[in-house]
Amino acid sequence: MMSAEKKHMALAICTGCDIGNCIDADKLTDAVREAFDGISCISHKSLCSEAGLEELRKFTREKGVDRLGVAACSPRVKTAEFSMDGIYVDRINLREQLAWVMEPGEEDTQMCAEDQTRMVLAKLDTIKENTPYLPEQVYSDVLVVGGGIAGVSAALEGAAAGYRVHLVEKSDRLGGYAGRIYKTPYNEIDLSARTSEVMSHPGVEVHLETSIESISGEPGNFFVAIRNSDSATLKVGSVVTATGWKPYDPDKLSALGYASPRVKTLEEFEQSVQVEQPPDRVLFVLCAGSRDENHLSYCSSYCCGAALKQALYIREKNPGAEVYIVYRDIRTAGFQEEFYKLVQADDAIFMTKGVIKSVSDLGNEVEVVVGESLLDEQITLVADLVVLATGMVPNTTSDLKLQYRLGEGLPELEYEFSDSHFICFPYETRRTGVYAAGTVRAPMDMEMSQEDGAGAMMKAIQCIECVKRGEAVHPRAGDMSYPELYMERCTDCKRCTEECPFGSYDETDKGTPLPNPARCRRCGICVGSCPERIISFSDFSINSVSAMIKAVHVPDEFKEKPRVLVFVCENDAYPALDAAGVHRLRYSPFVRIIPVRCLGSVNKVWISDALSHGYDGILQIGCKPGDDYQCHFIHGSELTEQRGENLQETLETMMLEPERIQTRFVEITDHHEIQEIINDYVEELELIGPNPFKDM
Amino acid sequence: MVLIERLNYLGGNVSRFNNYFPKLCPPACGLEINYSRIRSNPRISYHTGASVESICGSDGDFRVKISVEPRLINNNCTSCGLCAEVCPEERPQKLGRKAGEKAAYINNGLAFPMKYCIDPLVCKREACGKCLEVCDYDAIQLNASPAEVELQVGKIIVATGWILYDAARIENYRYQEEPDVVTNLEFERMLAACTREKTKLTRPSDGKTPRRIAFVQCAGSRDVNHLPYCSAVCCSTSLKHALTLESEYPDIHAEIFYIDMRLSGRNEKLLKQAEGKERIALTKGKVGRIVQGEGEANLVLEVEDISKGFRREDAFDMVVLAMGLTPNHVAAGLKVNKYGFYLPEQRAGIIPAASCKRPMDVSSAVKDATACALKAMQR
Amino acid sequence: MGIIKPDIKFKRELGRLSGSQLNQCMQCGNCSAVCSLAPAERPFPGKEMVWSGWGLKEKLIGNVDIWLCHQCGDCSSYCPRDVKPADVISAIRHQTYLHYARPRFLGKLVSSPAWLPVAIAIPVVVIMAILSLAGTFKIPEGPVDYSAFFPHGLLNSTFSAITLFFYLLASFGIVRFWKDMKRLTPPGEAGMKKFPIARVLGEILSHSNFSGCGSQQLRKIAHMSLFFGFGLLILVTLYAIWATITHNYPLPFTNPFKIAGNVASLMIYSGLGIMVFQRLMNRSVFGKSSYSDWLLLAAIGLLTLSGTLVELARFGNWSVAYHLYFFHLVAVWFVIMYLPFTKMGHIFYRTTALLYARSIGRK
Ligand code: SF4
Ligand code: SF4
Ligand code: SF4
Ligand code: SF4
Ligand code: SF4
Ligand code: SF4
Secondary structure, three states, rough: OOOOOOOEEEEEOOOOOOHHHHHHHHHHHHHHHOOOOEEEEEEOOOOOOOOOOHHHHHHHHHHOOEEEEEEEEOOOOOOOOOOOOOOOOEEOOHHHHHHHOOOOOOHHHHHHHHHHHHHHHHHHHHOOOOOOOOOOOOOOEEEEEEEOOHHHHHHHHHOOOOOOOEEEEEOOOOOOOOHOOOOOOOOOOHHHHHHHHHHHHOEEEOOOOOOEEEEEEEEEEEEEEOOOOOOEEEEOOOEEOOOEEOOOOOOHHHHOOOOOEEEEHHHHHHHHOOOOOOEEEEEEEEEEEEOOOOOOOEOOOOOHHHHHHHHHHHHHOOOOOOOEEEEEOOOOOOHHHHHHHHOOOHEEEEEEEOOOEEEEEEEOOOEEEEEEEOOEEEEEEEOOOEEEEEEEEEEOOHHHOOOOOOOOOOOOOHHHOOOOOOOOOOOOOOOOOEOHHHOOOOOOOOHHHHHHHHHHHHHHHHHHHHHHHHHOOOOOOOOOOEEEEHHHHHHOOOHHHHHHOOOOOOEEEOOOOEOOHOOOOOOHHHHHOOOOOOOOOEEEEEHHHHHHHHOOOOOOHOOOOOOOEEEEEOOOOHHHHHHHOOOOOOOOOOEEEEEEEHHHHHHHHHHHHHHHHOOOOOEEEEEEEOOOOOOEEHHHHHHHHHHHHHHHHHHHHHHOHHHEEEEEEEOOOOOHHHHHHHHHHHHHHHOOOOOOOOOO | OOEEEOOOOOOHHHOOOOOOOOOOOOOHHHHHHHHHHHHHHOOOEOOOOOEEEEEEEEEEEEEEEEEOOOOOOOOOOOOOOHHHHHHOOOOOOOOOOOOEEEEEOOOOOOOOOOOOOEOOOOHHHOOOOHHHHHHOOOOOOOOOOEEEEEEEEOOEOOOOOEEEOHHHHHHHOOOOOOOOEEEEHHHHHHHHHHHHOOOOOOOOOOOOOEEEEEEEEEOOOOOOOOOOOOOHHHHHHHHHHHHHHHHHHOOOOEEEEEEEOOOOOOOHHHHHHHHOOOEEEEEEEOOOEEEOOOOOOOOOEEEEOOOOOOEEEEEEOEEEEOOOEOOOOOOOOOOOOOOOOOOOOOOEEEOHHHHHHHOOOOHHHHHHHHHHHHHHHHO | EEEEOOOHHHHHHHHHOOOOOHOOOOOOOOHHHHOOOOOOOOOOHHHHHHHHOOHHHHHHOOOHHHHHHOOOOHHHHHHOOOOOOOHHHHHHHHHHHHOOOHHHHHHOOOOOHHHHHHHHHHHHHHHHHHHHHHOOOOOOOOOOHHHHHHHHHHHHHHHHHHHHHHHHHHHHHHHHHHHHHHOOOOOOOOOOOOHHHHHHHHHHHHHHHHHOOOOOHHHHHHHHHHHHHHHHHHHHHHHHHHHHHHHHOOOOOHHHHHHHHHHHHEEEEEEEEHHHHHHHHHHHHOOOOHHHHHHHHHHHHHHHHHHHEEEEEEEOOOOHHHHHHHHHHHHHHHHHHOOOHHHHHHHHHHHHHHHHHHOOOOO
């Protein structure tokens, strides 16, 4: 759908920073004028300087420019300088991705500059006015699911920031797991004070003995059906889920003797120690089920501290008792080391590293055989009670009952944790507006859970505010565009609903997609997935990219000037290309670069467009897939790989070499690799030879 | 939001890291997302080279005096790099620093802000002035002097982070005498430099490729003679280093000497990965001493391999000390705990965040900072 | 090893004797790493610290390694938990004297201040008995002549007999000790060498194990002074005994043996001086010195001091001369008769342990 409004396009060329030495700006202007009727052009020797900007502003005012191509440096620099009210500005990266990486003064470099400029201008020509997605009503209340330490903290902190909070708890009391424990000697958390504070806080509505029937809608407009004695619907803007954890199923630990009545779990002992005197000899087995490929591969993080704590209980309740602790590593990180020492100050607590070989109940006592101990290669210890420090398993998030086509819970990643980019963006899940807090997202102790609740609440509030402004949240925070569907042509193929990593699309009974733009993260994967090509953003659409592809002048096959279309992911690959420029790493001038929101947003039609337009090859560069290097849009890169296989078939039916299309994954610091990737690919392509469709 | 940063670039320590654990992914990836938000969000401004002089006032109405060290290059800078090309002065060689880096320099290709700056200690100022001649953008101000800026703010988040414990104080590890005994932070920067410049790791003393590298855990931490607490990140860091070496250097053998391998949660994965590797050895035992040996591999570690019950005197080419972390302070007279870290509770309106409160990894720091941002929004 | 029965009493006793919070040990092995005497295979004192933490008496008594330790204190100064392994090892050595002591009560007698009066009473009573037996209970008039009051022949013979008797009892302990060492630290494949007496003697005389320890050269000097001073005094005393039997006693002051005795006393004074000074100044390295440490230092000091005074008293015709002599005899008893049961017992145990260690090739 081409825009019908009156528009005036312009091009501003900067000849500073080597650009002017590298290309002929006048020739570039001529080329552009030839391609775009009535375009206004200006050039300046340092466009970003005050003088340059002044001149540019005057120029745009005088000409009534509303779309401006700035042929200068990367959009990643001088961003504020080149933002102009009322004008859609796009940048043509002639510096980092041209002047700094290609041979100056060469014909090929000039051609590249002209092509890249035409591409961006062609795109500017197609884009529509953006009207942000602004729902009529945006609710500012936050739902917190789970009244444990993280949930209580989230509720209190959110309410203190002026947001109304609904705290929903399944059981009849707040406090969660932490509320049931005997003592917390090494955490300065006064849980009961916190829970009574939350109960009486005017900004928090506590719903006890309440379950969630369903959550439907999207950020800003979630409808939460809850049920206790009767049913109600809460209207909230976002959700913090803090449903906590459960102990690892001890029945799976029969090798550690769990079947015996003389073998308990940490949890069982925590309860029993409150009502009965512990026996004279108690042995703790740490890492019971944790750090074990056959059970939980991760470290449950809390159990070392918890076992040490319980050792103190035993000594307090039965001063004649002896406690044996068999550990693999004592993990009392940070200041908890002090607690470790405190426990060791009691010399009736005996500790040894070791690996449990067997636990056998002898009828009146338990015999534990320990290998690899420091006392001896193999030792036998005898105790009256064995306590297994069982691990922490996150509770399922399907209790959220999300009425999403892609499931009721948060999608789980490695180890069944729901957080998607836990190092840099610890609260992000794959459901926009739903933030996981506390032990439901990763094992952690009480202090960390408390902090975690506050952090997740911050994200929940941020999400509401973004929705109010019509902006995307992480990672394209501030993006005001969103995907729109031309439903008339939709065939209900369900590709978009299945491939959207964030579950944006629901479905009607007939299978027609129902978009929820506020759930959308603007990755564009649905643009790439739709075979009918009906999904588009105002500035990123099938048409806009096709126009860019076609704006390139492809020389005929006898010129020996191959053309390579490069789709580059904006998240990591694009900055890496820029860094290659900063490092002045040379690469081939035959590439024509199109930045995309995510490699997953590349639609097949662009590939065939490019091939029929005469490009000799297509290179796609994106983020590394997999658990250890997640694509910012979770599985965009993986999708590209999968789709790549289909593409190869298409190529074969077109009688083209499959090697013409290649996909490469890089890290953001791979500027050297990206140079190699491009150069190697161009070299390989020269061997394959020109695209036979060139002159068609 | 006004961001005050002491260094010339944002990102703190991690912006010069090679990778994060447990994913072994580059910090720049997450930083870039945040930088791009700062770039396009008019509600955030920042000062680099800035340090706090004083804080007056109270919650809701603080006046913060900051002094801003000039970068000697102003905002006009386009990062064209001509100044560095002509600059005749080199910054002193430092581990992880690009060899021959000029007085006019930029951190790396992904630095933020993407602007050059001039090392005031190296630059000869007007006596040279070569850069002035080439800069077309009036960006260089060699005689700029420190500026005093006063900010009015409602809340103050203190996120001054950490610094390493002084390695020289552990005399039995001979950090000061042996160039090939380096701290984990130095090693991290060396690896980052290798990635950045696509060079190979060499050892500081003679530029040769090390073949055996030892990692000494709890260097300064968990030790009543130094820091009594555990620094929480160094076990994961050393495993990360070992795994990085393993995947990139087929000739390097790494051995980690530890007391307890402290990896919480999913960081356990690092251990699982390392355990299967032929070129990574994990040895339980705290290194007693590092003494001078003969020949090329001249750093002899005295250590008991506790699990085997064997006392070793083993020679390595290079030793990485997994140093403990200590808090980095700001001039604000904040309350500290017995280890010198900031207490979470300060006078109203001042909110300490992340690793100036306790040693923590990146993920915990980010989450705590997020929580503190919310606290700053509360009245 | 079979069933481990932690012995908390023994553990606490070690803690009490050493003044160490030994349960704080985190089994890091740093102590074995910094110890310059620790052998490569199964080094000490790390494993002993683990065993101590569980009170594993049967592994610690009869352990050869605790005798290889010369208590330089390096391990204590570098211990990250300030557990003072050097002192714990020393406490184990102390427990060893008690363990092998026969009759048992003699061991007890010298290991706690509560028993000190009894420990003193015994020699006093015995000497009184000898005196009354000889019937010389009256302090003689005129110039000091010790033989007029003390029946040297009777004294020498009873003292020698008692000493021999005690040492005989001790030798049974040593034999058991040897067996225990053999059981706990069996000889390796190479089997046992014939008694490497010459080597061990060389080690002892040259104090070579002291130079291994990094901490202090002074300690070596102190121990050497004591060692050779004490040895010399024994020689002098033996000569003196022989002299009383064969010819005239007392010796003139110009007698070379008399002079040697005085030189030996000086050596002991300086050695003791250094030791006391170090103990007081360097608490971090030496930890809390135990009762048995001080008792021994005091006994040797008083023995030597009273010897010197006895000599001076004779020279100066002091009226307290005979009292001093009496006191001297009690001191002799403390050092010589009680020797196998006090820290001096290390003369036997360490020598035996060194012999065993070297014969099985342990460093
Ligand atoms: S916290 Fe301790 S007991 Fe728990 S899994 Fe981790 S190492 Fe094992
Ligand atoms: S742009 Fe991405 S997040 Fe948005 S609907 Fe499409 S696939 Fe989903
Ligand atoms: S200061 Fe000037 S010469 Fe240096 S990089 Fe910046 S713009 Fe270029
Ligand atoms: S994290 Fe590991 S290396 Fe660091 S102080 Fe703790 S135990 Fe030591
Ligand atoms: S005694 Fe000290 S140095 Fe030795 S293992 Fe224990 S804590 Fe470590
Ligand atoms: S005191 Fe010296 S000799 Fe004895 S164990 Fe310690 S370091 Fe070794």
